[in-house]
Amino acid sequence: DARVTQTPRHKVTExxxxxxxxxxPILGHNTVFWYRQTMMQGLELLxxxxxxxxxxxxxxxxxxxxxxxxxxxxxxxxxxxSEPRDSAVYFCASAGTTDTQYFGPGTRxxxx
Amino acid sequence: QKEVEQNSGPLxxxxxxxxxLNCTYSDRVSQSFFWYRQYSGKSPELIMSIYSxxxxxxxxxxxxxNKASQYVSLLIRDSxxxxxxxxxxxxxxxxxxIIFGKGTRLHILP
Numbered sequence: 471d472a473r474v475t476q477t478p479r480h481k482v483t484e485x486x487x488x489x490x491x492x493x494x495p496i497l498g499h500n501t502v503f504w505y506r507q508t509m510m511q512g513l514e515l516l517x518x519x520x521x522x523x524x525x526x527x528x529x530x531x532x533x534x535x536x537x538x539x540x541x542x543x544x545x546x547x548x549x550x551x552s553e554p555r556d557s558a559v560y561f562c563a564s565a566g567t568t569d570t571q572y573f574g575p576g577t578r579x580x581x582x
Numbered sequence: 583q584k585e586v587e588q589n590s591g592p593l594x595x596x597x598x599x600x601x602x603l604n605c606t607y608s609d610r611v612s613q614s615f616f617w618y619r620q621y622s623g624k625s626p627e628l629i630m631s632i633y634s635x636x637x638x639x640x641x642x643x644x645x646x647x648n649k650a651s652q653y654v655s656l657l658i659r660d661s662x663x664x665x666x667x668x669x670x671x672x673x674x675x676x677x678x679x680i681i682f683g684k685g686t687r688l689h690i691l692p
Contacts, residue, residue: 503680512684513626513670526679561625569614571680573625 472496474574476562482580488550491577493562494543499572501565502545504530504537507576508558516560519545552581586673586683594689601658603686605671608652615647616672617656620685626670630656661690 475494483489495502503518517527517537527537534553539545549556559578563571585608595601603617614633618626632638632645632654644657654673658665668685675681 505682513682515679515681518679526677569674569678569680570616570628570631573627576625 474562474564474572476560476574476577478577479575480578480580482582483552484582485553486551487581488548489552489556489579489581491547491560491562491579493545493547493564493574495545495562495564496566496572497543499564499566500542502539503561503563503565503571504545504547505561505563506558507561513561516547549579552579554581557581586671586681588669588671588683588686590684591687592689593686594691595661596691597661597663599661601661601665601688601690603656603658603669603671603688605654605656605673605683606652607654607671607673607681609673609675609681610649610652611676612649612652612673614674614680615645615654616680617643617645617654618670618672618682620668620670622667658688663690663692666690 477492501520504516507513516530519539522539536548557580559576561576562574565571587606617630619629620626630645632647638645642659646655668687670685671683672680
């Protein structure tokens with residue numbers, strides 16, 4: 471049963487702390503997306519990679535967010551320093567040869 | 583600014599009736615259109631994709647696309663309480679990124 475996995479599922483941290491979220495895409499999928507979802511803004515694309523290369527990170531605040539894909543089985547999203555306005559659910563999604571995206575369960579981040 | 587617009591709802595529909603969800607998009611070059619369903623506290627899951635003008639049926643779901651009007655809709659026949667969820671319309675843009683609408687909350691009344 472192939473699925474996207476994300477860790478941690480929940481994270482509570484204090485303002486100023488570093489937060490790292492991890493994603494394992496479906497094996498064989500070459501495109502990985504990071505989204506943020508809030509009630510006010512909905513689902514926003516932060517960044518995406520194809521064949522591990524970053525293609526677009528225009529949705530990401532560059533001063534504090536960074537996204538990497540150190541290998542084909544791991545994508546990371548880091549926030550340093552975190553702020554209360556970063557509180558949201560962060561989703562990773564992957565896609566293979568079609569443009570259908572499969573979403574992970576999400577990381578619910580609360581920054582106090 | 584590329585946009586995908588949906589009525590936020592909630593849309594209340596009696597059980598057994600047809601639920602009609604609508605979406606408009608701004609980028610005329612969009613070629614791929616998707617409907618995702620998201621239950622509360624869960625992640626979005628794809629239920630329909632459509633690429634050509636007209637209707638596409640899959641079980642109780644029918645997606646309708648009108649590129650001239652930049653309009654895509656989802657019909658759910660014989661609505662069930664389990665269909666209660668938020669439905670996200672998504673459209674690709676000229677850079678092949680998928681842009682999501684903010685979703686329509688659907689409530690099926692037993």
